[in-house]
Amino acid sequence: MSNKETELYRLSAVEVVSRIQAGQLTVEQYARSLLSRIEARDPVVKAWAYLNPEYVIKQAKAVDAVAPQDRGPLHGVAVAVKDIIYTKDMPTQFGSSIYQGSAPEVDAASIIILRQAGALILGKTTTTEFAATTQGTQTTNPHDPSRTPGGSSSGSGAAVADFQAPVGLGTQTGGSTIRPGSFNGIYAIKPTWNAISREGQKIYSIILDTIGLYARSAADLDLLADVFALQDDDPVSQPFRIEGAKFAICKTMAWDQVGKGTAAAIEKAKELLEAQGAQVEHVELPEVLNGFSEWYSAVINSEGRTAFLSEYRTSKTKISSQLIGQVENKSGISRAAQLVAFDKIAAARPVMDELIGQYAAFIVPSVPDEAPLGLESTGSAAFNLLWTVGLPHSIPDSHKDAKLPY
Amino acid sequence: MSNKETELYRLSAVEVVSRIQAGQLTVEQYARSLLSRIEARDPVVKAWAYLNPEYVIKQAKAVDAVAPQDRGPLHGVAVAVKDIIYTKDMPTQFGSSIYQGSAPEVDAASIIILRQAGALILGKTTTTEFAATTQGTQTTNPHDPSRTPGGSSSGSGAAVADFQAPVGLGTQTGGSTIRPGSFNGIYAIKPTWNAISREGQKIYSIILDTIGLYARSAADLDLLADVFALQDDDPVSQPFRIEGAKFAICKTMAWDQVGKGTAAAIEKAKELLEAQGAQVEHVELPEVLNGFSEWYSAVINSEGRTAFLSEYRTSKTKISSQLIGQVENKSGISRAAQLVAFDKIAAARPVMDELIGQYAAFIVPSVPDEAPLGLESTGSAAFNLLWTVGLPHSIPDSHKDAKLPY
Numbered sequence: 001m002s003n004k005e006t007e008l009y010r011l012s013a014v015e016v017v018s019r020i021q022a023g024q025l026t027v028e029q030y031a032r033s034l035l036s037r038i039e040a041r042d043p044v045v046k047a048w049a050y051l052n053p054e055y056v057i058k059q060a061k062a063v064d065a066v067a068p069q070d071r072g073p074l075h076g077v078a079v080a081v082k083d084i085i086y087t088k089d090m091p092t093q094f095g096s097s098i099y100q101g102s103a104p105e106v107d108a109a110s111i112i113i114l115r116q117a118g119a120l121i122l123g124k125t126t127t128t129e130f131a132a133t134t135q136g137t138q139t140t141n142p143h144d145p146s147r148t149p150g151g152s153s154s155g156s157g158a159a160v161a162d163f164q165a166p167v168g169l170g171t172q173t174g175g176s177t178i179r180p181g182s183f184n185g186i187y188a189i190k191p192t193w194n195a196i197s198r199e200g201q202k203i204y205s206i207i208l209d210t211i212g213l214y215a216r217s218a219a220d221l222d223l224l225a226d227v228f229a230l231q232d233d234d235p236v237s238q239p240f241r242i243e244g245a246k247f248a249i250c251k252t253m254a255w256d257q258v259g260k261g262t263a264a265a266i267e268k269a270k271e272l273l274e275a276q277g278a279q280v281e282h283v284e285l286p287e288v289l290n291g292f293s294e295w296y297s298a299v300i301n302s303e304g305r306t307a308f309l310s311e312y313r314t315s316k317t318k319i320s321s322q323l324i325g326q327v328e329n330k331s332g333i334s335r336a337a338q339l340v341a342f343d344k345i346a347a348a349r350p351v352m353d354e355l356i357g358q359y360a361a362f363i364v365p366s367v368p369d370e371a372p373l374g375l376e377s378t379g380s381a382a383f384n385l386l387w388t389v390g391l392p393h394s395i396p397d398s399h400k401d402a403k404l405p406y
Numbered sequence: 407m408s409n410k411e412t413e414l415y416r417l418s419a420v421e422v423v424s425r426i427q428a429g430q431l432t433v434e435q436y437a438r439s440l441l442s443r444i445e446a447r448d449p450v451v452k453a454w455a456y457l458n459p460e461y462v463i464k465q466a467k468a469v470d471a472v473a474p475q476d477r478g479p480l481h482g483v484a485v486a487v488k489d490i491i492y493t494k495d496m497p498t499q500f501g502s503s504i505y506q507g508s509a510p511e512v513d514a515a516s517i518i519i520l521r522q523a524g525a526l527i528l529g530k531t532t533t534t535e536f537a538a539t540t541q542g543t544q545t546t547n548p549h550d551p552s553r554t555p556g557g558s559s560s561g562s563g564a565a566v567a568d569f570q571a572p573v574g575l576g577t578q579t580g581g582s583t584i585r586p587g588s589f590n591g592i593y594a595i596k597p598t599w600n601a602i603s604r605e606g607q608k609i610y611s612i613i614l615d616t617i618g619l620y621a622r623s624a625a626d627l628d629l630l631a632d633v634f635a636l637q638d639d640d641p642v643s644q645p646f647r648i649e650g651a652k653f654a655i656c657k658t659m660a661w662d663q664v665g666k667g668t669a670a671a672i673e674k675a676k677e678l679l680e681a682q683g684a685q686v687e688h689v690e691l692p693e694v695l696n697g698f699s700e701w702y703s704a705v706i707n708s709e710g711r712t713a714f715l716s717e718y719r720t721s722k723t724k725i726s727s728q729l730i731g732q733v734e735n736k737s738g739i740s741r742a743a744q745l746v747a748f749d750k751i752a753a754a755r756p757v758m759d760e761l762i763g764q765y766a767a768f769i770v771p772s773v774p775d776e777a778p779l780g781l782e783s784t785g786s787a788a789f790n791l792l793w794t795v796g797l798p799h800s801i802p803d804s805h806k807d808a809k810l811p812y
Contacts, residue, residue, distance in 0.1 A: 088510075104494075104512035109609075112716035197712050199609045203515075206600050206612060229715055233740040306603050309635055310518035334639040339759065346752030353745065 008033035013077045013166040013220040020076045027076040027120060031060035034078055034122065038164045044145050045162050046138045047155040049083040050090050051123030059120055066118065074227055075118030080159040080168035080214075082152075083124040084131045084202040087111055094202050095127040095137065095152075098315045108200025110169060110211055110228070117227045122165050125155025128378060131171050132204045132304065133322050136375040141183060147371040150180035151378025153212065157184040160214040167220055170212035172388055173204045173300070175367075175381025177212025183371035183379065189213045189221050193390050196228045205303035207342075208388050243277035245360040250283045252364055253292065254382035259369025269363055283362075286355060288348045289386070296385050298333050298341035301326050305333075345389055414439035419483045419572040419626040426482045433482040433526060437466035440484055440528065444570045450551050452544045453565040455489040456496050457529030465526055472524065480633055481524030486565040486574035486620075488558075489530040490537045490608040493517055500608050501533040501543065501558075504721045514606025516575060516617055516634070523633045528571050531561025534784060537577050538610045538710065539728050542781040547589060553777040556586035557784030559618065563590040566620040573626055576618035578794055579610045579706070581773075581787025583618025589777035589785065595619045595627050599796050602634045611709035613748075614794050649683035651766040656689045658770055659698065660788035665775025675769055689768075692761060694754045695792070702791050704739050704747035707732050711739075751795055 008030050011019070019025035035053045042048065063076055086092050088111075091103040111121060126137040131152040139154040141147040142162035149158040153170030157180025160168045170177040172190045181188025189212065196211045203209060213228075215221045249270060251258070270280045304326030311319050312327040325331065356362045365383045372379050381388075414436050417425070425431035441459045448454065469482055492498050494517075497509040517527060532543040537558040545560040547553040548568035555564040559576030563586025566574045576583040578596045587594025595618065602617045609615060619634075621627045655676060657664070676686045710732030717725050718733040731737065762768045771789045778785050787794075 102512075104510040106508075106510035106512065109713075109716040113719055116716075116719045194612050194709065194712055197609065197715060198612070199713070199716070203603065203605045206604070233742060303600065306600055307515075307605070309603060310515040310522075310605070313519055313522045336639060343752070343756045343759075346749070346755070349752070350749045353749075 007037075007163075009037040009163045011166065012217050013074070013215060013223055014217070016076055016078075016166060017074070017223070021071075025076075027060040027063045028057060030076060031056050031078065031120060031122075034164060037162075041142070041162055041164060045140055045142050045158050045164070047080070047125050047149075047159040047162065047164060049093055049095070049124045049126045049155060052090070055089070056120070056122060063118060063120055072116060072118035072227075073223065074114060076120060077118070077167060077223075078120045078122045078165050079114055080122055080125045080156045080165035081111065082131070082156045082168070082170050083127050084171060085110060085169060085211075086200040087121055087124065090121070090124055092124065095129045095131070096311075096318065098311055098318045106200060109197035111200070113197075113228060125153070125159055125168065127154065128152040129320055130202055130204060130308070130323070131173060131176055132308075133320055134378045134381075135320070136378050138375070140375065141371050143185065144371070147373055148183065148375055148378050150175075150183035150367075150371060152176040153180045153214075154378065156214055157181060157186065157188075160184070160216060161186045163216075166215065167224055168214040170214055171198075171201055172210050172212045172384070173208045174388060175384025177210070177214075178366045178384050178387075179379055179381055181212075181214060182366040187215050187218055187221050189225070190388065191225070191228070191230055195230055203307050205300055205307065207299065207303065207390070210388070240360070242273065244279075246279045246281065246358070247273055248281055248283040248356070248359040248362045250285065250362060250364050252285060252383060252386060253289070254365075254368070257368040257380060257382050258365060261369045262365045262367060266363070266365060278360075281359075283355070283359075285386075286348075286351050288351045291344065292348070292386060295341035295344050296389055297331075298337050299345065299389070301329070301331055301333050302335075302338040302341075305329050349390060413443075413569075415443040415569045417572065418623050419480070419621060419629055420623070422483055422572060423479070423481060423629070427477075431482075433466040433469040434463060436482060437462050437484065437526060437528075440570060443568075447548070447568055447570060451546055451548050451564050451568050451570070453486070453531050453555075453561040453568065453570060455499060455501070455530045455532045455561060458496070461495070462526070462528060469524060469526055478522060478524035478633075479629065480520060482526060483524070483573060483629075484526045484528045484571050485520055486528055486531045486562045486571035487517065488537070488562050488574070488576050489533050490577060491516060491575055491617075492606040493527055493530065496527070496530055498530065501535045501537070502717070502724065504717055504724045512606060515603035517606070519603075519634060520575075531559070531565055531574065533560065534558040535726055536608055536610060536714070536729070537579060537582055538714075539726055540784045540787075541726070542784050544781070546781065547777050549591065550777070553779055554589065554781055554784050556581075556589035556773075556777060558582040559586045559620075560784065562620055563587060563592065563594075566590070566622060567592045569622075572621065573630055574620040576620055577604075577607055578616050578618045578790070579614045580794060581790030583616070583620070584772045584790050584793075585785055585787055587618075587620060588772040593621050593624055593627050595631070596794065597631070597634070597636055601636055609713050611706055611713065613705065613709065613796070616794070646766070648679065650685070652685045652687065652764070653679055654687055654689040654762070654765040654768045656691065656768060656770050658691060658789060658792060659695070660771075660774070663774045663786060663788050664771060667775045668771045668773060672769070672771060684766075687765075689761070689765075691792075692754075692757050694757045697750065698754070698792060701747035701750050702795055703737075704743050705751065705795070707735070707737055707739050708741075708744040708747075711735055755796060 086106050086108045088105045088107045093099045126139045128151045137154045141149040156168035156170045159165045161184035177190045213224045308323045492514045494511045494513045499505045532545045534557045543560045547555040562574035562576045565571045567590035583596045619630045714729045
């Protein structure tokens with residue numbers, strides 16, 4: 001008997017779907033296994049902002065009761081949901097004391113789509129305040145509790161890595177999906193901006209916020225991507241061959257922050273690809289991106305000025321100084337500067353799309369190094385900002401087979 | 407005794423605030439007057455998707471009970487709210503049978519800000535389906551019930567014009583705020599995209615959706631704008647003088663749709679300005695905007711493809727064929743075409759900002775002509791699309807005094 005027989009919680013989403021379909025597993029059995037894992041590990045990992053075991057079992061039984069012909073592609077797959085995404089049957093607290101116990105009976109569009117596909121919404125996972133700050137939550141890195149799991153999608157990243165859920169929803173405005181994905185050693189995808197509806201997800205920056213997906217395998221991400229209709233223009237006709245393909249490695253403007261772990265990983269990626277017959281080039285960012293850090297800062301601060309005005313007006317004492325500073329525009333970003341930043345980023349998009357379109361994949365670091373020690377900070381998003389802001393904002397037409405995270 | 411003594415519902419928001427502050431009026435008295443107006447006129451105008459008179463009075467009494475030192479700048483001002491904006495104490499039904507009776511207990515950011523400023527949320531006003539279609543609601547134009555009030559903000563436009571509320575919230579993705587503003591003969595402003603948080607407002611297109619404001623005077627719009635912190639970079643120091651100022655009139659690419667009414671109004675505007683000593687120039691759109699209609703169509707259809715996937719999956723028989731077509735991408739817009747459209751629009755922004763920045767104001771038609779006969783269609787948004795898409799997406803720095811709609 002393999003580990004997976006006794007430890008059902010270790011199954012991938014694809015395996016869960018397959019076993020339930022074959023009549024070898026019930027959703028309730030699977031849910032009970034996940035709950036036992038959570039019970040055992042939660043005192044250390046602390047990934048959950050809300051989880052009600054009795055309600056999970058009740059839901060699992062309801063999913064089991066769905067007639068075979070009405071079952072969806074995610075039938076029985078448990079999902080960890082970041083707590084800035086509305087769920088009609090659980091509180092949504094945004095990592096903020098202002099919303100403690102708040103539970104509007106409404107599902108985000110992403111949750112409606114997941115439930116309709118047969119998913120079991122397991123619970124809500126921890127997030128930094130409004131997914132907007134880098135001050136850590138209580139959640140620890142499942143590989144080493146003295147380290148951060150990253151953020152702001154701290155709980156979803158840690159829960160998926162720790163086998164407490166096979167897949168999870170995160171969000172990203174800076175590096176909030178990809179960073180925890182890397183720190184927790186799991187697969188993460190930040191889809192193209194607005195490829196998945198962000199209805200019912202707390203807004204920080206309209207032009208940056210994106211839902212992100214977590215899993216422990218590429219196949220599971222593919223399953224989720226299909227449920228969310230993340231389709232390319234044309235179906236992929238040929239299997240992709242690494243041999244003879246051309247890859248780019250781009251160190252970006254954040255390379256001065258890189259540590260030994262990331263530097264070695266990038267070098268290893270180059271070696272592995274070349275060993276398979278690929279051509280790998282180091283590529284510099286185009287000059288049109290000089291000034292990017294300043295533009296990003298202008299955009300995020302200006303959008304925060306709008307986003308948190310309501311909380312500022314009603315509950316100023318309960319929001320962090322970072323957000324107060326944004327609403328009060330303490331960094332003094334003029335509307336004119338916001339406009340310039342927005343336009344400069346927009347002008348850089350086609351240039352980057354053109355550059356990236358020349359390669360089978362564009363390989364960039366996800367994080368400066370392994371997860372930092374301590375839970376105070378969720379780490380640096382320096383390597384993520386460029387891609388969050390929509391560069392590229394779509395997968396180039398010439399590379400329709402590139403479904404995985406760039 | 408003037409009309410306004412006997413007909414309190416005719417007061418402007420500024421007058422309401424002033425009278426209540428002076429102790430000459432209570433919120434309850436004012437609310438009762440509005441309710442009597444609504445009772446008398448609703449059988450014809452039908453502007454409301456939800457209105458509970460008893461609850462309005464209960465709220466009014468609560469606002470009256472607020473201690474003078476805790477009163478906000480909108481104390482006692484009644485607001486008509488388009489029914490795609492969440493209100494925690496009323497249903498939010500999006501003009502869709504899918505959401506009939508749906509009432510999640512959550513306020514949109516705009517509603518939180520209004521309540522905190524002392525406003526009385528009167529009720530929810532009709533909207534076309536998800537504010538996304540042009541098929542008319544039951545609401546009639548208060549000036550002529552055989553004509554449309556426009557849409558999609560049909561109810562807010564009609565209610566404000568008909569003295570059923572002094573101010574209202576609309577939204578705009580195509581021409582949904584400005585068009586009803588014009589057809590109903592009231593003042594409307596579509597603020598710069600994301601200048602007001604759209605948290606809790608149904609999403610159609612992330613990059614187009616904007617909250618809009620209605621009133622019956624510029625002073626009332628100014629009051630609302632202040633509450634929403636629609637501030638320019640620097641305070642206006644000098645009163646604006648029309649004499650010697652330079653204005654542009656732009657007929658846009660939609661001029662072939664213009665009717666006699668709009669053509670005469672534009673000509674009249676030119677005459678009036680010139681009579682006051684202004685310089686008025688006819689300005690052509692720059693070549694960079696050739697192709698705009700196609701880009702707009704690609705953007706809105708692609709965003710609809712994402713926005714309505716959840717309703718499509720759960721309730722396909724209850725959504726209109728237009729939205730089904732968008733989700734199924736019946737117009738065959740590729741991801742690559744969406745990308746090109748997005749980039750072309752972005753590239754045109756700085757060009758338009760530069761052009762518009764040369765004038766004190768840029769005068770364009772709001773609608774092709776007066777409100778069309780019949781309630782089937784809410785009319786054409788042809789003159790609005792260019793400005794909804796963010797051209798300009800901010801008021802140029804050199805014209806900080808231009809607070810009113812362009």
